Amino acid sequence: xxxxxxxxxxxxxxxxxxxxxxxxxxxxxxxxxxxxxxxxxxxxxxxxxxxxxxxxxxxxxxxxxxxxxxxxxxxxxxxxxxxxxxxxxxxxxxxxxxxxxxxxxxxxxxxxxxxxxxxxxxxxxxxxxxxxxxxxxxxxxxxxxxxxxxxxxxxxxxxxxxxxxxxxxxxxxxxxxxxxxxxxxxxxxxxxxxxxxxxxxxxxxxxxxxxxxxxxxxxxxxxxxxxxxxxxxxxxxxxxxxxxxxxxxxxxxxxxxxxxxxxxxxxxxxxxxxxxxxxxxxxxxxxxxxxxxxxxxxxxxxxxxxxxxxxxxxxxxxxxxxxxxxxxxxxxxxxxxxxxxxxxxxxxxxxxxxxxxxxxxxxxxxxxxxxxxxxxxxxxxxxxxxxxxxxxxxxxxxxxxxxxxxxxxxxxxxxxxxx
Amino acid sequence: xxxxxxxxxxxxxxxxxxxxxxxxxxxxxxxxxxxxxxxxxxxxxxxxxxxxxxxxxxxxxxxxxxxxxxxxxxxxxxxxxxxxxxxxxxxxxxxxxxxxxxxxxxxxxxxxxxxxxxxxxxxxxxxxxxxxxxxxxxxxxxxxxxxxxxxxxxxxxxxxxxxxxxxxxxxxxxxxxxxxxxxxxxxxxxxxxxxxxxxxxxxxxxxxxxxxxxxxxxxxxxxxxxxxxxxxxxxxxxxxxxxxxxxxxxxxxxxxxxxx
Numbered sequence: 158x159x160x161x162x163x164x165x166x167x168x169x170x171x172x173x174x175x176x177x178x179x180x181x182x183x184x185x186x187x188x189x190x191x192x193x194x195x196x197x198x199x200x201x202x203x204x205x206x207x208x209x210x211x212x213x214x215x216x217x218x219x220x221x222x223x224x225x226x227x228x229x230x231x232x233x234x235x236x237x238x239x240x241x242x243x244x245x246x247x248x249x250x251x252x253x254x255x256x257x258x259x260x261x262x263x264x265x266x267x268x269x270x271x272x273x274x275x276x277x278x279x280x281x282x283x284x285x286x287x288x289x290x291x292x293x294x295x296x297x298x299x300x301x302x303x304x305x306x307x308x309x310x311x312x313x314x315x316x317x318x319x320x321x322x323x324x325x326x327x328x329x330x331x332x333x334x335x336x337x338x339x340x341x342x343x344x345x346x347x348x349x350x351x352x353x354x355x356x357x358x359x360x361x362x363x364x365x366x367x368x369x370x371x372x373x374x375x376x377x378x379x380x381x382x383x384x385x386x387x388x389x390x391x392x393x394x395x396x397x398x399x400x401x402x403x404x405x406x407x408x409x410x411x412x413x414x415x416x417x418x419x420x421x422x423x424x425x426x427x428x429x430x431x432x433x434x435x436x437x438x439x440x441x442x443x444x445x446x447x448x449x450x451x452x453x454x455x456x457x458x459x460x461x462x463x464x465x466x467x468x469x470x471x472x473x474x475x476x477x478x479x480x481x482x483x484x485x486x487x488x489x490x491x492x493x494x495x496x497x498x499x500x501x502x503x504x505x506x507x508x509x510x511x512x513x514x515x516x517x518x519x520x521x522x523x524x525x526x527x528x529x530x531x532x533x534x535x536x537x538x539x540x541x542x543x544x545x546x547x548x549x550x551x552x553x554x555x556x557x558x559x560x561x562x563x564x565x566x567x568x569x570x571x572x573x574x575x576x
Numbered sequence: 577x578x579x580x581x582x583x584x585x586x587x588x589x590x591x592x593x594x595x596x597x598x599x600x601x602x603x604x605x606x607x608x609x610x611x612x613x614x615x616x617x618x619x620x621x622x623x624x625x626x627x628x629x630x631x632x633x634x635x636x637x638x639x640x641x642x643x644x645x646x647x648x649x650x651x652x653x654x655x656x657x658x659x660x661x662x663x664x665x666x667x668x669x670x671x672x673x674x675x676x677x678x679x680x681x682x683x684x685x686x687x688x689x690x691x692x693x694x695x696x697x698x699x700x701x702x703x704x705x706x707x708x709x710x711x712x713x714x715x716x717x718x719x720x721x722x723x724x725x726x727x728x729x730x731x732x733x734x735x736x737x738x739x740x741x742x743x744x745x746x747x748x749x750x751x752x753x754x755x756x757x758x759x760x761x762x763x764x765x766x767x768x769x770x771x772x773x774x775x776x777x778x779x780x781x782x783x784x785x786x787x788x789x790x791x792x793x794x795x796x797x798x799x800x801x802x803x804x805x806x807x808x809x810x811x812x813x814x815x816x817x818x819x820x821x822x823x824x825x826x827x828x829x830x831x832x833x834x835x836x
Contacts, residue, residue, distance in 0.1 A: 261676055270597050281594070285672065
């Protein structure tokens with residue numbers, strides 16, 4: 158039975174908006190004293206000054222070895238949670254319990270000194286992270302090897318590129334072997350290979366089951382691949398928490414709604430010369446009923462209505478399916494299909510049939526477009542014209558890992574060696 | 577407070593590493609390196625010798641003015657540079673203060689430790705000057721470590737208080753250099769204590785730095801015991817300030833990351 162290592166109980170964090178406003182010299186001294194001494198509400202602070210809750214009544218719990226993703230728009234309070242966990246700030250109310258050594262991968266290299274060499278910084282940063290000199294000495298070679306900085310280890314870090322900087326920071330932090338690892342949107346730096354190595358290392362750490370990870374990121378795919386559970390935070394409140402795919406789908410929906418509210422025309426935003434226009438796009442199931450929810454393995458039909466002002470020869474109709482964070486999964490193009498469209502003129506309908514959709518539970522978007530044969534001229538491209546959700550039908554349709562997208566029929570054989 | 581000090585002690589490796597960082601970083605990419613630790617008090621000594629000894633004819637008895645003033649400029653420089661580095665140490669490390677927790681007093685203490693090294697380096701020159709001016713050493717010199725300890729205790733108190741307040745009020749940044757300048761003239765650094773009118777002396781000596789400077793001169797240059805009454809008062813005032821400042825520092829510590 159693994160034990161609870163992180164516990165947030167009705168945690169709130171309140172800030173006062175703006176800077177102090179002293180009412181002349183009379184109010185000055187009491188305010189100064191109060192500002193420094195008071196731990197909670199400031200009686201001298203006018204309520205109208207505007208209190209702002211970075212977190213409001215947030216509760217959650219994590220067991221040893223779990224990974225929790227935190228997603229949410231900017232200003233949701235994600236970093237506040239990490240700061241509270243790192244004990245650099247105190248909650249206004251509520252209780253936080255953490256068990257064990259905490260290491261924070263927040264802003265890589267925050268503890269580095271520019272004038273010092275890589276070697277000196279490893280010792281400095283390591284001790285900031287809570288390692289003993291002896292431990293750093295033991296791990297030194299491994300840290301340098303992980304950061305791939307053997308050649309530059311005695312160069313002052315001010316001469317490092319930002320990628321080298323980040324690599325060294327990550328390499329040290331990952332060697333701390335903490336009980337709780339806090340990661341805040343830091344792995345965006347570093348080249349592709351290093352990033353991959355970092356994530357592999359994180360998976361490896363998780364698989365050992367000792368370390369609990371809290372992962373804050375806007376990279377939905379990474380959250381899905383690393384974290385079984387996710388917390389969706391908005392304006393300091395927990396909007397939804399639970400199994401990652403569900404939370405992520407909900408998060409995406411909410412963000413989409415918010416975007417439409419803020420900018421009603423965003424959905425209509427598209428580009429193209431306008432010689433042909435897409436007038437409508439919708440999805441139907443095999444019975445011809447309009448829907449946006451499908452099961453893995455069911456049939457799906459995308460229907461597109463168009464109108465062309467003049468005759469266009471050999472137009473290309475494209476249907477692209479993407480993940481919610483914009484990765485193209487597949488693209489169907491009429492030019493490459495058996496039924497090439499010779500020309501269009503006036504109004505018409507083009508349908509794209511997908512037999513037994515091989516996608517796992519998640520939310521996907523569809524981008525549609527009409528262009529000329531070689532794709533040089535776009536007549537009309539409508540990004541994210543519509544969306545659909547895949548729900549699981551039965552257990553075998555569930556993806557074994559939350560981040561897999563495609564069900565690719567496969568068989569697994571076992572051939573034990575005969576003794 | 578006892579538990580705070582115990583916790584602090586468990587972070588001694590980090591403390592040493594941050595002090596080392598401060599030392600290394602200060603003299604990296606400078607040609608003269610640690611020689612600067614000597615140049616600063618030395619040049620002050622030269623200018624004060626010119627002004628006070630040659631122009632104004634300040635009487636320092638049998639002691640030549642250069643060694644008379646260096647004897648106090650050395651610990652005064654230690655005091656002044658300690659505060660100059662320690663007070664803004666928290667805001668200069670704001671990226672660490674907001675991100676990772678460890679006892680925050682590590683920053684001002686590490687600044688003082690790095691200045692202490694400068695103090696020792698500059699002390700080498702003082703030893704040479706002792707030989708040059710044929711200053712005889714008496715047994716009372718064993719008081720020096722104790723006086724240094726009182727000075728450090730006092731410095732820590734001021735540094736804790738200043739570094740905590742500057743997080744909330746950056747005004748302190750402008751107060752420090754001004755305050756140090758005024759303070760130096762309220763302290764017998766460039767003139768002997770006996771020029772102070774007797775009726776003001778007891779008030780004058782409430783400044784712990786005054787009796788600390790006076791004590792250094794007594795035990796090193798005058799072959800006397802220090803004035804135990806004044807040194808005792810300085811010790812008690814320093815201790816009280818240290819305890820109050822440390823408690824204050826720990827009380828507001830958790831607000832640093834929000835206010836910085």
